[in-house]
Amino acid sequence: MAATLQERVMDTFNHLHANPELSWEEVETTKYIKEKLEEAGCSVTVFDDCTGVIGDIGNFSGEAPVIAIRADMDALWQEVDGELKANHSCGHDAHMTMVLGALWSIKDRADILQKVGVRFIFQPAEEVGAGALKLIEKGAVDQVDYYYGIHLRPIQELPNGKAAPAILHGATGSLEFDIRGEDAHGARPHLTHNAVEIGTHIVNAIHTIHLDPNIAHSAKVTRFLAGERNTNIIPGSATLAVDLRAQTNELMEQLVSRIHEILQSTQSLFNVTINITEENGVAAAEVHPEAQEIARQAIIRSIGEEYTAAPIVTPGGDDFHFYTIKKPHLKATMVGLGCGLQPGLHHPHMTFDQEALFNGIHVLANIIELHAKGAN
Template sequence: MDQQIEKQIRQNFEHLHENGEVSWEEYKTTKYIEEILESYGCETETFQECPGVVGKYGNFDGTVPVVALRADIDALWQEVNGTPCANHSCGHDSHMAMVLGVLYVLHSLKDIKNQVAVKFIFQPAEEKAAGALKMVELGVIEEVDYLFGVHLRPGAEVADGFATPMIGHGATKLMEIEIDGEDAHGARPHLTHNAVNVGTQLVQAINQIRMNPSVPHSVKVTKFHAGGPNTNIIPGKASLSLDLRAQTNEVMEELEEQVDHIFKTIEFQYGTKITVGAINQIAAARTNDEAITVMKGAIESELGEAYTLEPTVTPGGDDFHFYTIKKPELKATMLGLGCDLKPGLHHPQMTFNQDRMLDGTKILTQAVLGVYDIRAELSKLTN
């Protein structure tokens, strides 16, 4: 790869890493990327409703397929070395740097611009499982035929130097639950239903859910708060959080039905109200053989067949898959990049082999050009 392009990729990563922004607040990130896209001849689009930016590069007259690359742009809010901050511990900074790197490589190739139609989608709020749906609502993928994403993978899934042409994320649903009753004096327990008892019954019932073990799934309570500083008050209210996971969308639906049945049963048993508040949900991956084949060829071209893995299944989630849920004819897949990532995704001290961003850039570029059957030309010009 050209040394100047490599330098730009690393500089972009360093800037984005040092200037992370949390979900729905990525306005400086949006501006930074927008300026880069425009400096390389992209037609850009930003949105009044939310942060995020889309760049169009190439020939959009309808004579060639439209290929999109998606990078998530939000960071997590975490305590790092004792200081709360926006922290890119999920690798989104590297995803942005790699997708921008594809633009740099395409721009360096002679006579490519008229042969391709590439959309660069920089999407907000992946960590809130809501950004992809917002991009769909805004019409970003209406003209797109192929969609490629990328995500760093922990070593337990993809070893350093290897890559997989598809990440088989599972479905995720995060729920906020409120038990809504009245407080009572500690000497008069007959006047209320103790929210601690109600919540404990809910936890026990959740833990007793049994479904077919052949498809990975789990449901667990991740927060339980009831009562205040006065120990002589029986709390009527409590708040809980639930985390539901399933490897398929169908099993997730079954899991949701069982949880809903538990809510209704406990409401009837105690005569209290259980309210479901905020919900964040991520769909399981919908695979596309054609997109996977293109990405597999791209990996083999850059890393070699020995370093090309089969599609990888993971219990994690990503809102990338809402694009294919909302547009089933879309040919989409997500590159999984092995990069010696440790201790793990979302760990505040996460590190990875930054040299792998160069591999990821080349693989994504090969995937784009593979759609147009011009991958061989890229090898001649960049190796």
């Protein structure tokens, strides 16, 4: 007996949840999704130098609009009940499941598939802000006209049962650097520069950054490692990391520039070497009003106008927005799904109402159907 949609959805979610893989290591996840795409009749693309998989179904003649839906694949590395492990605490297992559910909902709908091409993009490495850029490089969205994502939202942002037609993510940044100097005996502080004191100077200097208070932003040191077991050694070296947030891309540029100025001035002040070892970031959302309106209509059709929320403004980030910045022809938005998620995203014991998966599936399927109706 063929499994019902509900059974397939829950079996898929449980499998993905039980088998998380880290960024760029989503090998078994790629194989699993590829199999599901092929079973549904998709033309499938995989890559020889990275994880991720794309499935195409419908009309790709060049005369029909192409609608793409993206799911992120990777898990986080975090401590869960005293054990460091891969963990799907950001909901990517749910996102993959909902995108597959949307495929299963429309795969036999000739009235849809004759009128639009539908591309299902399963993207690696969202958590490190690099997967979208890689798939852009691969040409994943070159043919795409409209692009949609979906993301579970915590209870602090959206009640269970509701959905929003856009998530207005802020820009995020991460900067890691080393202070390099020589250790010295605790009795001879004049022979070195104490990396703890230098790092503390940097922390305090970051707190003096004041940008437009009308635009949400923050900068804070999230890692500070210095010294070893012996307390009578003055450490000459340290490693620090800074997390940056800004609601607009323009303000993020200012924030990054100020951090660089602080590091350069600190080098001169203390006569030490500061090496930036890692610097990356994710762009703020640039939502297309047409895609947002189609998503809004799909939410109304799926769960009702009373459950349709306004776009969500959040300081969190997502590399989904690189697609629209790098490929301005895309009309894109990301749907926010209320699902009773608590205590919060990235919490090691994050939970949500799994019945909400079906709301997400219906919304995505209705987005595709609305495009097909518009292509008449």
